[in-house]
């Protein structure tokens with residue numbers, strides 16, 4: 001409050017109110033001003049990078065004005081906010097999205113005006129931006145889509161995350177192998193605002209001092225140890241067609257003592273003072289590159305506590321300014337835990353309330369459990385977080401005591417409700433009695449939250465009947481709920497596929513479907529309109545040609561845009577079964593080779609496109625990448641094959657590449673072993689862009705089928721109910737390998753694709769080690785379904801009908817629908833619209 005300008009001086013301020021550019025002339029003027037002042041360049045020294053920078057700064061000015069208004073409005077209204085805590089935000093590029101959401105892209109791109117008039121093509125300028133890649137895959141991208149929807153729907157919401165200096169590594173393919181290169185993305189980032197005045201001191205290590213206060217109550221104090229400073233960086237998140245601009249606050253770590261320790265410096269120990277500085281900065285230095293895998297590293301736990309403690313301090317500070325009673329905290333604050341990574345927030349809030357604010361345990365716990373919601377994203381055992389008790393004891397001694405107390409009170413309540421059931425107590429204990437003892441983070445998250453949700457119907461059912469079954473018995477079924485994932489149509493339709501978006505708008509009358517995706521259903525009426533169908537097909541072909549160009553430029557492989565493009569792009573993981581895909585490709589290759597020249601004419605030309613990163617330590621995943629590349633180099637150069645089959649692996653799959661690849665797909669692969677892919681979200685993106693999918697009955701594939709109709713999707717394979725029995729059978733030697741898969745293995749082992757030793761692990765996993773992911777069990781059905789796809793694709797008229805019909809029925813999968821479900825069912829928050837500073841704004 002002291003920082004605000006006194007009444008008499010405000011008039012001068014109001015006279016100089018800053019406003020953003022309003023027309024083409026204003027945009028050009030802002031652009032040139034940024035080139036010449038902010039960037040210290042000129043018309044004689046302005047390349048595309050500078051043009052990107054100036055264009056971004058011009059749009060950023062607008063954004064930040066809206067951001068200020070939104071934040072003022074939210075503070076003034078004092079209504080409930082939601083805080084989305086996620087270790088990953090896979091944002092991708094910001095400029096194009098900002099132009100579209102603000103609704104002023106037209107100003108920048110109009111011919112003879114804007115960038116064009118200044119000598120640049122908007123497409124090239126957009127390409128200059130480095131992706132913000134602070135995430136691994138689906139979980140991080142979901143967080144980014146949610147931020148877009150929260151702002152677009154005017155919900156008062158903040159994201160909290162870490163400002164990694166290095167995002168997910170850049171992938172290079174060298175001689176067919178993945179090589180990881182650091183992703184230093186912060187050289188020039190106009191989309192963040194450092195807040196050097198917003199800092200929090202975060203404590204680690206030390207000990208707990210217990211004493212008795214004047215009322216005889218025991219008080220615990222966490223003392224000693226070391227301190228690291230968290231510095232806030234704010235990223236404005238624009239809503240679509242609304243001035244609401246929310247905040248993503250990312251924390252960066254710094255040594256608490258400032259530049260370096262002067263004590264040490266003056267005593268001649270310069271090196272170690274700099275080393276302390278570097279050690280502190282290490283906390284937010286790098287994103288852990290694992291997807292669906294936890295490795296229990298101390299630095300990762302440090303990251304988690306650092307981020308959680310800084311965020312909670314910030315949230316609590318904001319709440320305390322309202323001078324409300326503590327019991328009102330859950331009426332003002334909802335915190336969503338994106339997976340178990342932020343689970344320590346539960347313990348930290350309890351510590352703040354009990355140790356620092358002096359609340360009674362039960363009162364505090366009531367506030368805590370009413371504040372948090374927990375989203376589970378996986379049932380894979382290797383991905384469920386557990387932290388060793390000695391590690392937590394060392395790093396966060398007071399938190400470990402609180403975890404033990406939470407567990408004690410929880411187990412006492414279980415014992416009261418289920419007397420004498422010792423097995424149940426052991427099963428649900430937050431502490432696993434192993435050597436060393438482990439804290440089961442998912443259990444802690446369930447016990448400390450009022451709602452737990454899965455991310456697709458099947459997944460939400462599975463968590464209730466398998467990994468969290470006992471907790472349904474204890475808390476009742478209502479604590480568990482489903483919110484099927486979604487995607488933002490702004491980025492994944494309008495931005496990635498502008499021509500398709502405009503074609504749809506020509507039939508629905510407006511671009512309103514970008515705000516209410518169910519309006520897509522109107523295009524079903526045009527499914528027989530010849531002009532519409534023709535343009536539809538032309539757009540797909542143009543998108544494929546653009547991808548073919550990229551393939552040529554990056555891999556030297558020439559592909560025919562009229563071939564069927566078969567795409568699998570996602571993290572490389574055994575459960576996602578890229579190995580099954582490449583085995584299928586090999587099988588097709590063998591069939592082509594065995595065919596006579598006459599028979600060969602009957603094959604439908606195909607391009608198999610792969611992309612995705614393997615965790616650097618995931619040996620099998622890297623072997624899969626190597627096999628794909630090895631198959632590509634043989635097949636693509638085989639004269640017998642020609643255009644009938646091409647195999648490409650696209651390097652460094654990321655959000656901006658996804659925007660290029662997804663609109664160019666005919667068929668995409670979502671072929672996880674049933675019951676393993678919690679939801680999947682790229683399946684939704686592909687269908688929304690007029691591609692069909694082949695998939696197992698897993699995750700959101702099931703709901704996509706329900707929405708678009710089973711004639712419009714190619715399902716195959718065993719069901720999740722069958723998986724357990726099949727695995728059981730394998731372990732008892734009842735496993736006879738699929739004969740077509742045997743042929744594939746023989747070809748690999750003969751050295752068809754180079755030294756077979758390089759691929760032995762992938763074969764033994766299936767043949768000798770129990771085929772955990774059921775590749776052999778599903779292989780025949782997979783091949784058969786691909787033959788069905790070939791036939792379906794030959795009938796282009798039917799194919800286009802399927803595509804149009806599917807798109808028209810995809811309304812359910814907008815992340816706007818998810819966010820409304822979370823808001824109503826979990827967070828209990830309402831939208832808070834902001835009036836625009838610029839009422840005359842233009843729609844995209």
Ligand code: CJB
Nearest residue numbers: 138139292377378455677678679680
């Ligand atoms: N997911 O991306 C990750 N990383 C994990 O560690 C665990 C799960 C994915 O989350 C997505 C968003 O909910 C899901 O669509 C996807 O199935 C799941 O694997």
